[in-house]
Amino acid sequence: MDVSNVEWRKARRSTNNGGNCVELASFPGTVAVRDSKDPDGPKLLVSRREFRRLAEVIKSI
Incomplete structure (x- = not known):
């Protein structure tokens, strides 16, 4: 799957903590995650x- 375009x-819960964030991209039926x-x-x-799982x-941790 091409994720270049x-x-x-950033995830909603990410903070301004020096760049330690997760980023998300959404596709039909798929979520991409990166640092x-x-x-x-x-x-x-x-x-x-x-x-979702x-x-x-x-969240439960």
Whole structure:
């Protein structure tokens, strides 16, 4: 999946803590996740369902 022309946004809960942020991009049925400090680095692609589950788990910690 080509993620070179997508609009990335910082996660709502990210703060101004020196760039330690997660960025997200949305595709039909898919969410891409990357480290804002390394925008050319690896991206994690997950289904929307998997992303919702990941967010639920993180919130419960």
